[in-house]
Amino acid sequence: MALSREQVVVGAYSVLQEQGLGGLSMRRVAQHLGVQPGALYYHVASKQELLAEIASRILADPPTTDPRQAARDLRAALLRARDGAEVVSFVHAFRPDALAALQTLPALFTDLPPREAGWAARALVHYVLGFVAEEQNRAELVRLGVLPDDAPDADEAFEFGIGAITAGSYLDPR
Amino acid sequence: MALSREQVVVGAYSVLQEQGLGGLSMRRVAQHLGVQPGALYYHVASKQELLAEIASRILADPPTTDPRQAARDLRAALLRARDGAEVVSFVHAFRPDALAALQTLPALFTDLPPREAGWAARALVHYVLGFVAEEQNRAELVRLGVLPDDAPDADEAFEFGIGAITAGSYLDPR
DNA sequence: ACCTGAACACCGTTCAAGT
DNA sequence: ACCTGAACACCGTTCAAGT
Numbered sequence: 001m002a003l004s005r006e007q008v009v010v011g012a013y014s015v016l017q018e019q020g021l022g023g024l025s026m027r028r029v030a031q032h033l034g035v036q037p038g039a040l041y042y043h044v045a046s047k048q049e050l051l052a053e054i055a056s057r058i059l060a061d062p063p064t065t066d067p068r069q070a071a072r073d074l075r076a077a078l079l080r081a082r083d084g085a086e087v088v089s090f091v092h093a094f095r096p097d098a099l100a101a102l103q104t105l106p107a108l109f110t111d112l113p114p115r116e117a118g119w120a121a122r123a124l125v126h127y128v129l130g131f132v133a134e135e136q137n138r139a140e141l142v143r144l145g146v147l148p149d150d151a152p153d154a155d156e157a158f159e160f161g162i163g164a165i166t167a168g169s170y171l172d173p174r
Numbered sequence: 175m176a177l178s179r180e181q182v183v184v185g186a187y188s189v190l191q192e193q194g195l196g197g198l199s200m201r202r203v204a205q206h207l208g209v210q211p212g213a214l215y216y217h218v219a220s221k222q223e224l225l226a227e228i229a230s231r232i233l234a235d236p237p238t239t240d241p242r243q244a245a246r247d248l249r250a251a252l253l254r255a256r257d258g259a260e261v262v263s264f265v266h267a268f269r270p271d272a273l274a275a276l277q278t279l280p281a282l283f284t285d286l287p288p289r290e291a292g293w294a295a296r297a298l299v300h301y302v303l304g305f306v307a308e309e310q311n312r313a314e315l316v317r318l319g320v321l322p323d324d325a326p327d328a329d330e331a332f333e334f335g336i337g338a339i340t341a342g343s344y345l346d347p348r
Numbered sequence: 349a350c351c352t353g354a355a356c357a358c359c360g361t362t363c364a365a366g367t
Numbered sequence: 368a369c370c371t372g373a374a375c376a377c378c379g380t381t382c383a384a385g386t
Contacts, residue, residue: 002350026379038381039351047379086267089304093260093311115327116334122308123301123335130263130300137267153289160290161297164339176369200360212362213370221360 003035005043009053013081016054020140021083021090026050048091052098055091058084059101067108067120071128071162074101078132085132092129120165127161177209179217183227187255190228194314195257195264200224222265226272229265232258233275241282241294245302245336248275252306259306266303294339301335 011033016024026047030037044050058081063070078084092099102125109117135154141147185207190198200221204211218224232255237244252258266273276299283291309328315321 025377027377036352037379038353041380042350093307096308119331119334120338122305122331123338126304126308126335127297127300127339130304131296133267134270134296134300141268157293157296160293161300161339164294164297164341165301165335167338167341199358201358210371211360212372215361216369 003033003039003043007033008040008043009050009057012050013054013057016087017082021086048094051087052091052095055088056099056101058088059099062101062104063108064104065108067105067124067166068162070105070108071124071166072158074125074128075132075158078128079136083136085129085136089129089133092125123165124162127165131158131161177207177213177217181207182214182217183224183231186224187228187231190261191256195260222268225261226265226269229262230273230275232262233273236275236278237282238278239282241279241298241340242336244279244282245298245340246332248299248302249306249332252302253310257310259303259310263303263307266299297339298336301339305332305335 008029012024012029015028015032019028026040027037029050030040033040040050044053059074059077063073065073078088081087088099092102097103102121105121105125106114106117109120112120138147142149182203186198186203189202189206193202200214201211203224204214207214214224218227233248233251237247239247252262255261262273266276271277276295279295279299280288280291283294286294312321316323
């Protein structure tokens with residue numbers, strides 16, 4: 001039963017859940033699948049490509065509602081995967097167009113001219129990725145006991161930020 | 175003439191300029207200084223500590239004016255160093271308090287209550303770091319000829335973002 | 349077509365031993 | 368006090384050779 005690209009991606013995803021992004025190596029994925037490291041390269045061109053595949057699965061479907069709700073959904077999707085924000089940020093950095101789910105964001109800023117809608121979408125994405133990366137990092141440090149578990153106002157803080165970024169860009173609140 | 179911590183940091187900084195963050199290894203810093211890799215660890219506890227030192231030098235002095243100008247100054251400081259935004263983001267991720275220059279930002283939101291000032295400052299920092307990271311990444315890809323040199327409206331796009339984030343948080347525009 | 353074995357060119361970090 | 372030499376435990380990637 002030959003290995004498949006799908007199995008490689010799923011295997012990598014589960015290594016990510018168990019070890020975090022820092023522990024996600026090609027060699028560990030191979031070990032997890034009971035195969036030699038070189039075998040992975042028959043199904044996947046590089047670690048970057050593998051990460052891009054994982055990132056788009058983390059993001060899942062493109063947003064369809066208003067920008068604020070899209071930001072909330074994006075945050076929720078990132079929080080579902082261990083180090084989700086870090087993985088997506090990494091991919092977003094060197095291949096922004098690889099993430100289809102982020103491509104439709106500008107169209108949600110219906111009352112802005114195209115140029116500005118693009119800028120607004122980028123601002124929102126940068127904010128969400130940065131916010132959740134910090135959030136997941138803190139959670140990890142709390143898990144390791146190196147940080148006290150304060151700041152339960154993450155939801156409120158997040159909402160403040162998206163409120164600010166989208167303020168004035170479209171008029172119906174809530 | 176014994177090596178000093180200062181020389182290690184300066185050496186690392188110049189390797190960063192020449193090779194970028196991806197090429198910044200302890201071994202290359204050692205080579206650049208004409209010393210064995212192990213010698214560095216007499217002056218610096220880890221690569222992370224070294225990066226934290228570099229990051230605070232990239233940021234230089236804390237901002238003193240209004241949030242919008244602080245954001246512009248922050249962007250300018252990041253652009254001065256190769257991969258500046260990536261370096262600072264990395265350090266900010268696992269040691270946010272190590273960057274003194276970002277600590278004073280909340281105080282600039284003079285018309286917001288403390289909690290909200292903190293949120294606004296974080297939103298602004300996430301936006302600036304994300305924006306400049308993308309900007310420097312694009313510039314690198316253009317330099318390598320893999321991307322066409324379009325999008326000269328970076329300043330305008332940046333200004334749009336900080337305008338949005340700080341809109342309503344204090345009342346005098348400009 | 350698909351995988352193994354083995355190598356290549358790297359990493360960060362530690363630490364006895366030298367001076 | 369400060370550095371070397373050498374090792375440890377890793378990396379991503381390639382590629383002849385096997386099946």
